[in-house]
Amino acid sequence: MSTSTFDYIIVGAGSAGCVLANRLSADATKRVCLIEAGGSDKSLRVQVPAGILSLYGDRHFDYGYKSVPQPDLNGRCIPINRGRGLGGSSTINSMIYIRGHASDYDDWAALGCDGWSFESVLPVFKDLERNLVGQDPQFHGTEGELLVDRQRDPNPVSHTFVQAAVTQGLPENSDFNGAEQLGAGIYNVTQDRGTRFNSHRAFVEPVAERPNLVVVTHAETRRLILDGHRVTGLVITRRGHEETLTARGEVILSAGAIGSPALLLASGIGPGAALKAAGRDVVHDLPGVGQNLRDHIDGMITTRSSSRKTLGLSVPNLPAILASPLHYISRRKGMLTTNYVEAGGFACTKYADGRPDVQFHFVPGYRSHRGRIVEYGHGYAIHTCVLRPKSIGELRPYGPDGAFEIDNRFFQDDQDIRVLTEGIKIARSIFAQPEFDDLRGREMLPGSGVQTDDEIAEYLRREALTVFHPVGTCKMGVDDMAVVDPKGLKVTGIENLRVADASIMPTLIGGNTNAPSMMIGERAARAVLADRR
Incomplete structure (x- = not known):
């Protein structure tokens, strides 16, 4: 990197992060860095739909998390596959395009998340979509970047x-x-003439030549850097060496329902008692971090x-x-x-x-x-x-060095x-x-x-297993367990920090979570740009 100072740093090149990188780098005067722990999505196993079976469990493409033993599942540890690489989980998912039930979003609004009703989010879904099927324009867009097609x-x-x-x-x-x-x-799918069309292909590849957009791969984000309660940058590990990246503006976490809360906990932001018990310093006691974990x-x-x-x-x-x-x-x-x-x-x-x-x-x-x-x-x-499980789990810190445990409580x-x-x-x-x-x-x-x-x-x-749709661990809302505010997805009590991915969902939607995560990325980008103005 020619310089390690950026206006915006986005952690995670997944479904939401790629949308953010596209939108925020559209202003040539702003320097944007998109950080991804994994590597390229150019493998034929990624691009050819049937290759999906070879991706699960492959450490190049899948974090391969596991839960702690689940008492109500006969003590089994449940696999939790999450995408690693450009495109995030949209690189290893089944490419199904589902938004969820309209009432799911109305439920969010009823919980105090103003502006997140179905009436409010439908135009955002439409703006992102390029529907190739000729479906009802009342519900579908045709001018967006995300291709939606028949199989x-x-x-x-x-x-x-x-x-x-x-x-x-x-x-x-x-x-x-x-x-x-x-x-x-x-099912309709996010494909381009029979090849996988993930968030990276849709939103980052077309703008990859922008000189103000820097995409950094094979970079593990270790912790946020804070000056009091203000984020000024972060520390990454790349090629075995630590590097410091500085944010003139904001850091946005889009590392997913596992990665985003884990990074907050690694930075001392989370439930104070749990952080202390794990041997970590408490920078900001925010009890909702890692809580409210839901999955199908x-x-x-x-x-x-x-x-x-x-x-x-x-x-x-x-x-x-x-x-x-x-x-x-x-x-x-x-x-x-x-x-x-x-x-x-x-x-x-x-x-x-x-x-x-x-x-x-x-x-x-x-x-x-x-x-x-x-x-x-x-x-x-x-x-x-x-679709709407009542069992709610948590992601909690484990030890002093950034490790964590996933307890779904299925x-x-x-x-x-x-x-x-x-x-x-x-x-x-x-x-x-x-x-x-x-x-x-x-x-x-x-x-x-x-x-x-x-x-x-x-x-x-x-x-029983899962269909890999974890959400909710940095939920938005207005109650004491909310991690981000509904208006701009800003982390409560911390300046210059937002979260934008499936972790902000207050409840689990009735359907696949890839398209909703992209919608969340778009909403976050609009909030950043509105605040800039």
Whole structure:
């Protein structure tokens, strides 16, 4: 770097951080630094949708966090995959474009977050979106940077799932971001002609030549530098050496629901008692940091099938597998275009409050009953998650050197396991429809011996995981546990510091969190620019 002084320093080149970097560097008089702990997103495994399976657990692309043992999940430590590299978690996600239910944002406004109702955030979503599907302009934009498209070549079995869900009683839904979320359909994705279109490609690559925008990769942010209660910069580690970056203006944390609170805690900003217990100095006692952790708890049904209509690794399917690169290169078609969770939808259990309370992610291939990334054979599977879990966890400091523990406390509230049990029953009902007759096979999980509510609940305690949507650990609001204010996402009691990512969500939205995180980045950028004026 020619100089280590910037007007704005953004920590984290993920879904929100890339939006911020684009918007704040548009003013050529302001010098902007975007810091990312990971590296490039140019790998074919990233760009080709089917490569997603190879990214999970790879330390080049995934932090690979794990929770502490979860008492209500039989003491298991739950994997928490988070993206590492340009694009953040939008580099390893399933590319599904979902905003959540309109009422989710109205809930935020009702909690005192003025200006965050659905009426307020919808124009921001539209401004970011370049919808290629021709969907209702009342809900979709066509001039933004983020490409939203149909999947290029969904597996026929994904359409079978949608048809079976309709027979079961769900409406077919071609736009989960339109007037109604309820129903089943093929998901729209953030792709460009069959390649992953993450936040880095959408918002940073087109402006990478701006001389005032500096993107620093392979740089671990260690701690904030404070002068009293005013942030003046931060310390990073790069190539084994510590460097100090100075901020003339502001530092904005966009490191995600794990990274942002962890950095605050490493800097002595957080619950005073917990910081002292970990052997850290307390710079600012802010009790909400790391609290309010929420995520979508998920249960799976997986079925073996002899049908080669489904995706699968088998000797009879070997010719199709070998031909798939040619199909992809020549026409952007074939099995390499799959994001694996091609179809899905939203349903209401008997516990729903008038809006869907479970979401389905259907896989037209066999998901291993042993937890393997790849399993020999064919089949199909469905993931079912609780959209608004009542169990709330925390991220807490562990020791004096910046380490932390993640405690989701999954199923601590019994209502979550009751909702998920009902969701599993709905998913099974879809699979029981005649559309699946020629695909039938053995249900490997939960298995035919698991039928009663108690048996399903026990299965979930043994096997449930998440769909990797952590939020809430630096929540915005007006109560004593709020970390940032709703107007500008400024950290309470600290000058020149904001947080802009999924960690600021006061409650978990009913859907995937990538698009909402970009919306949060846009809102933060507008707040910074408004304050500048």
